[in-house]
Amino acid sequence: MKYPKIIQNLIDCFKKIPGVGEKTAERYVLALLEMEEETLDNFADYLKNLKHKIIRCKICHNLSEDEICDICKDMTRDHSTICVVEEPKNVFSFEKAGTYLGTYHVLDGLISPLEGIRPENINIASLLERVEKENIKEVIIAVKACVEGETTAMYIAKKLEDKNVKVSKIAYGIPLGADMGYIDASTLEISLENRQQIHN
Amino acid sequence: MKYPKIIQNLIDCFKKIPGVGEKTAERYVLALLEMEEETLDNFADYLKNLKHKIIRCKICHNLSEDEICDICKDMTRDHSTICVVEEPKNVFSFEKAGTYLGTYHVLDGLISPLEGIRPENINIASLLERVEKENIKEVIIAVKACVEGETTAMYIAKKLEDKNVKVSKIAYGIPLGADMGYIDASTLEISLENRQQIHN
Numbered sequence: 001m002k003y004p005k006i007i008q009n010l011i012d013c014f015k016k017i018p019g020v021g022e023k024t025a026e027r028y029v030l031a032l033l034e035m036e037e038e039t040l041d042n043f044a045d046y047l048k049n050l051k052h053k054i055i056r057c058k059i060c061h062n063l064s065e066d067e068i069c070d071i072c073k074d075m076t077r078d079h080s081t082i083c084v085v086e087e088p089k090n091v092f093s094f095e096k097a098g099t100y101l102g103t104y105h106v107l108d109g110l111i112s113p114l115e116g117i118r119p120e121n122i123n124i125a126s127l128l129e130r131v132e133k134e135n136i137k138e139v140i141i142a143v144k145a146c147v148e149g150e151t152t153a154m155y156i157a158k159k160l161e162d163k164n165v166k167v168s169k170i171a172y173g174i175p176l177g178a179d180m181g182y183i184d185a186s187t188l189e190i191s192l193e194n195r196q197q198i199h200n
Numbered sequence: 201m202k203y204p205k206i207i208q209n210l211i212d213c214f215k216k217i218p219g220v221g222e223k224t225a226e227r228y229v230l231a232l233l234e235m236e237e238e239t240l241d242n243f244a245d246y247l248k249n250l251k252h253k254i255i256r257c258k259i260c261h262n263l264s265e266d267e268i269c270d271i272c273k274d275m276t277r278d279h280s281t282i283c284v285v286e287e288p289k290n291v292f293s294f295e296k297a298g299t300y301l302g303t304y305h306v307l308d309g310l311i312s313p314l315e316g317i318r319p320e321n322i323n324i325a326s327l328l329e330r331v332e333k334e335n336i337k338e339v340i341i342a343v344k345a346c347v348e349g350e351t352t353a354m355y356i357a358k359k360l361e362d363k364n365v366k367v368s369k370i371a372y373g374i375p376l377g378a379d380m381g382y383i384d385a386s387t388l389e390i391s392l393e394n395r396q397q398i399h400n
Contacts, residue, residue: 002292002295003263003292004253004254004263004265004269004270005265006246006249006250006253006254006265007250007254007263009242009246010246013239013243013246017228017231020228026289026292027219028217028220029250030287030288031217031218032217032247033251033254037251037252039213040248040250041248042209042213043210044245044247044248045244046206046210046213047210047232047240047244047247048240048244049206050206050207050210050229050233050240051233051235051237051240052237053204054204054206054233063203063204063207063233064204065204065205065206087230088230089230092203095202
């Protein structure tokens with residue numbers, strides 16, 4: 001004997017989300033049972049419409065409800081700077097920080113020969129095209145510090161070498177407020193390597 | 201600037217589940233975006249039907265798709281033994297263990313004068329009625345070991361004192377395989393108190 005069928009089905013749905021196991025899924029479904037019917041109806045409607053309503057921005061590949069996303073549409077932003085990120089969620093992280101006022105470009109992956117992800121499998125061609133066609137002054141590469149991130153950054157930098165555009169990458173080092181005792185050796189190394197002179 | 205509206209709405213829905221915060225909800229919704237449309241449609245349908253399809257069993261108050269739940273319907277089970285639990289999920293825990301073959305009674309709470317939960321607010325009357333009307337030989341109280349659990353157990357035991365029925369409660373003690381070093385003092389105390397003689 002197991003849960004009633006619809007409960008078991010819903011548990012199985014939750015278990016499809018990465019990081020949600022049997023116990024967690026059970027807990028979620030039993031919690032949902034306590035909720036108002038209206039809340040569940042809305043929840044269901046949003047789920048049903050998610051894939052229909054969310055598309056990728058034609059310019060930057062960010063998640064969007066329209067062909068062009070709100071950021072690309074926003075003419076008060078600096079359209080001469082592109083911040084290149086791996087995934088759509090990185091855009092939202094930067095937007096939450098709120099200080100970056102340029103546009104973005106979502107790669108949807110990083111170059112990884114080991115996993116068979118080649119430059120043509122991610123949105124690099126459209127980035128190069130944007131640099132070619134729009135009046136871009138700076139491309140900031142903001143991908144994570146790892147072999148794939150480094151490879152991707154180098155590839156993009158190389159491709160933009162002879163275009164009249166500044167290419168930079170974000171600073172890697174010790175996060176603000178972090179306890180130095182808990183920082184890994186590679187981060188310590190890079191923080192030393194990228195040290196900034198204060199005075200002579 | 202935030203997430204597209206439907207993503208934000210879905211994040212807000214997930215955040216209503218106890219234990220799901222902003223970050224987790226974001227992660228779930230972004231994972232759902234990667235799923236097949238059909239999977240999401242099914243997920244939505246199950247959510248929509250959850251409240252309509254799931255009712256409480258008229259006999260034991262367990263979650264059920266019918267008026268009488270599968271356990272109460274099952275005539276191969278021992279209908280002379282009732283295991284009294286706090287919540288529906290406890291039924292499923294016992295069922296997963298698979299060794300208990302009697303019926304259940306879901307209280308939907310424990311007596312708690314502090315929180316204003318009195319015996320008449322939980323399903324005790326229907327339990328007493330079952331003992332009165334059905335041919336019950338034993339009532340096993342299987343609620344958690346805490347002040348409210350103890351109060352509830354004592355109350356039920358008292359109410360059944362002069363009925364011709366055995367009342368027992370599950371054993372509290374050290375869980376199997378647990379490291380003795382990590383067991384709290386109260387559990388150690390109760391495990392000593394309830395020790396079982398092996399021989400003279």
